Amino acid sequence: VGTASARGRWGPVADAVREEHLWAWRHYIERAWGADHIKPISGGREDFFVEGHSVGLSLVEAVDTLWLMEADSEVDRAVRWIVDHLDFDIDAPFQVFETNIRMVGGLAAAYHCTGDRRLLERAVDVADRLLPAFTRSPTGLPYRYVNLATGEVSGPETNIVEVGTYLAEFGVLSRWTGDQRYYDLAKQAMRVVHDKRSELDLLPHDIHAETGEWRNRRATVGPPGDSYYEYLWDGYRLFDDPELRQWYDTLTDAILAKQAERHAGLLWFPQVDAFTGEVLSREQSVLAGFYAGLLAESGHVAEGRAYHDAFTAVQDRFGVIPTSVDYTTMTATRVENALRPEYADSALALWLATGHEVFRERARTHFENMVATSKTRHGFAALADVTATPPSQGDTCPGYWWSEQMKYYWLLFSDTPRLDYRDHYLSTEANLLRGAKR
């Protein structure tokens, strides 16, 4: 897999990332094979979507990471499980947003990397089971849940993330199958949200799928606002749709003008009232850290760098970024951290946009601190309290760990020949949907 010397001083870090991922993968195989999650402390297994109906989540999330790491025998092992065991005919309600970014995206990425059409067939199968959430909605805004076997829908009380984070996955399915329905349904939901923006061109985050009415006034670049903005830009980049760029620019210009502020020399994005611009909260979620990368990707490099500087101040203070902080006091308002990948996500995007080594240094710190605090008997554990000494762990490892930060680190440090570093696309779950070099 290339030699350390070929990769210069980052080679040993890349090797360490690959070794940790494969170490955790072996424990998953031995103790939780086919489960959604491994329980890394006890070595048990855990379902994510629906109790009693595992769909091999961690395995599906890991495939493209293993492929980029050239662990081809492990890719084959995972694909064999998917082909032999993965069946979505489950009479239970699945969350449409999570099923899309993780299962549709994971299977689509596995197909993109391996070229194995059986994986595309399964991505289409589960996507088709999600469509009633869109087609049965009077507004085109999808319901939150759909029964994968019966198509029964539920959960109209939703948000802009869960109605607006489909275009990357649905769009490549339309491109790869020729069926335009996926793209059109995903984009229409985004149009409905954009057209309901306030006079200030800001968006609240909670909305009702049946009435189309806003359910709150608060605007945020963190959850549950974040990936709606991300997928406007991503859709424009992936599919050259100028309307998406227009919507993205309108909303982003408003966020930068009315939802950003400097505090103690650092750039932050407070929560504001979308209709008046009044600041409602100066709490910042670790998940909002993705926005530094999105700003850099979309031409706002200085703001992206400045926002990453802000989260670097938090990482420097706590070692591992807490779930949320009050940035006026730099105190943790929620002390846990569920192995969140956003800081590494943005470090990769900023390094690709600028070539500045500082972002690889920052990501290396993120990796080393994660290993030091989360590594346990059978894998990597989420943290219950990053402020405890030592930080206390929880007996769970989220599916996105297998797809996100370990892939971001690998791409930052390995210079792998399997990625087109100039032209590729990673979804909000880091599923590789463009740029695999077979």
Ligand SMILES: O=C1NC[C@H](CO)[C@@H](O)[C@@H]1O
């Ligand atoms: O977009 C997302 N939001 C939450 C998870 C990571 O924190 C993950 O599922 C994904 O990155």
Ligand SMILES: [Ca+2]
């Ligand atoms: Ca994300």
